Amino acid sequence: MITTKPYKKNLDNPKTWRYLPMIPASGEIQMAIDSWLLQQVQQGIHPPTLRFYTWQPPAISLGYHQKRFPDHWQNLVQEGTLELVRRPTGGRAVLHQGDLTYAVVISGATGKRLQIYEEVCQFLIVGWQQLGISLHYGKEGRGYRDVANCFETATGADLVTSYGEKLIGSAQLRRGETLLQHGSMQLNPDPCLFQKVFNQLPTSTHLSVSHQEIIKKLKTAAIKCFQINLVTQPLQRSEWQEILEAVSE
Numbered sequence: 001m002i003t004t005k006p007y008k009k010n011l012d013n014p015k016t017w018r019y020l021p022m023i024p025a026s027g028e029i030q031m032a033i034d035s036w037l038l039q040q041v042q043q044g045i046h047p048p049t050l051r052f053y054t055w056q057p058p059a060i061s062l063g064y065h066q067k068r069f070p071d072h073w074q075n076l077v078q079e080g081t082l083e084l085v086r087r088p089t090g091g092r093a094v095l096h097q098g099d100l101t102y103a104v105v106i107s108g109a110t111g112k113r114l115q116i117y118e119e120v121c122q123f124l125i126v127g128w129q130q131l132g133i134s135l136h137y138g139k140e141g142r143g144y145r146d147v148a149n150c151f152e153t154a155t156g157a158d159l160v161t162s163y164g165e166k167l168i169g170s171a172q173l174r175r176g177e178t179l180l181q182h183g184s185m186q187l188n189p190d191p192c193l194f195q196k197v198f199n200q201l202p203t204s205t206h207l208s209v210s211h212q213e214i215i216k217k218l219k220t221a222a223i224k225c226f227q228i229n230l231v232t233q234p235l236q237r238s239e240w241q242e243i244l245e246a247v248s249e
Contacts, residue, residue: 016229019219020051022211023235027059027085027096032247033235034180035088037105042178048106050222050230052215058097059083060197063090063150063171076196089171089182092150095197098188100211102218109179117157117170120181124159124168127221131209135159135167149198151186165204185214 023033030053040046055061059082060073066086077084082097102124109116118137125135138154150169154160159168170183187209189202223230235243 015227016231017048017050017222017226018046019230019232020049021232021234022052022054022215024054024056026057027055027061027083028247029243030055030101031061031085031087032243034103034105034182036239036243036246037103038088038173038175038178038180041105041107042175044107048228049104050219051103052211052218053101053103054099054211055083055096055101057083058095058193059085061094061096062086063092064088064173065090066092069093073197081193081196087171087182089173089180091169091171092152094150094169094184095189095194096184097190097193099184099186100214101182101184103180103182104222105178105180107178109174109177113172114156116174116179117172117181120179121157121159121168121170123218123221123225124183126225127214127218128159128167130217130221131214133167133207134162136162138166149200150184151203152198152200167204187211187214 023030025033033051037046037049041048062069062084064087073084076082082095104120106120121137128135136159137156138158138160139156151166154166154169157170157172158166159170160166166186168183168185170181173180186202186204187207189204191201194200194202219230222228
């Protein structure tokens with residue numbers, strides 16, 4: 001269950017969330033932002049937050065506990081083809097190219113892991129339904145641990161289309177009742193790069209819908225599903241400084 005708790009600067013309106021406008025940045029920076037948001041919300045000095053972002057340059061993100069990955073990935077990194085980044089969340093490797101990532105950071109998250117996934121993912125289901133695509137949860141068990149590619153299998157935390165194509169892969173990190181959930185929406189993967197990384201072609205088809213249209217629908221769905229006010233506020237200079245200091249440590 002999600003029951004948003006008030007934060008220190010907004011005790012009178014705990015249903016107000018912050019929306020961070022789109023930030024194109026490196027994977028290292030994106031993961032630092034998500035980790036910083038989790039810490040800030042946990043400490044009660046920052047409101048629940050929704051954001052969307054892209055990875056520039058392309059990157060492979062590893063799950064926090066993912067120890068093994070193909071040796072040739074390091075060669076791709078050394079060639080400058082892509083970056084290799086570790087997420088603060090679990091799961092398997094994701095190729096971030098031609099995708100759009102969402103992140104939700106909230107407080108008051110209690111209950112079982114899949115229950116929380118379903119509560120958070122509801123806005124994704126509603127938003128994509130408005131875009132004409134119906135999504136449902138995957139059904140794979142723990143066998144996903146044996147594959148490197150996150151999008152090769154779909155667990156109960158992932159969303160697939162009516163054709164069985166995995167569209168959204170999500171991962172979580174909980175600190176007490178504070179939650180970071182972020183996930184990749186595979187929109188236009190480059191088949192050549194995908195083949196280089198995973199030695200297979202992507203299972204998802206290309207979607208012609210723009211990032212702007214997706215974000216518009218998902219923001220509206222988030223307001224409805226979470227019953228919140230969503231206030232747009234870019235990262236301030238002092239906040240950027242804190243995030244960049246964390247990266248340099």
